[in-house]
Amino acid sequence: MFVIVVYDVDVKRVSRVHRFLRTHLHWRQNSVFEGNVTRAQLYEIKRTLESLIGEGDSVLIYEFPRDSFTLHVVGTDKSPVEEVI
Template sequence: MYVIVVYDVDVKRVARVHRFLRTHLHWRQNSVFEGEVTRSQLYEIKQTLAELIDGDDSVLIYELPRENFNLHVIGTDRNPTGEII
């Protein structure tokens, strides 16, 4: 499945969350990651993020069927992925 992860965490935890997500997903732009993952990888991502964040932090994970979405970039693509979709 394809996922998009968007996070808004306290500045003290941003680097840890960013570093962890980079090990599993492709960084798109500030606080946004995306990529293809298995169910077990998604479970690991959710579990680890729950441990890394605090009560006032927020993480959104969108699960998308790989074949049913299009990406439209308006403006500068901060971190192009080439042919990912």
């Protein structure tokens, strides 16, 4: 499945969350990651993020079926991906 992860965490935890997500997903732009993952990988991502974030932090994970996702970029694509799906 294809996921988009968007986070808003305290500045003290930003680098840890960013570093972790980079090991599993493609960094699209500030606080936004995307990529294809399995159910097991998504579970691991959620579990680890729960241990990394703190009170008041927020992480949103959007899940898309593989065959019904289209990306439209308006303006400059700061982190182009050759093939998203």
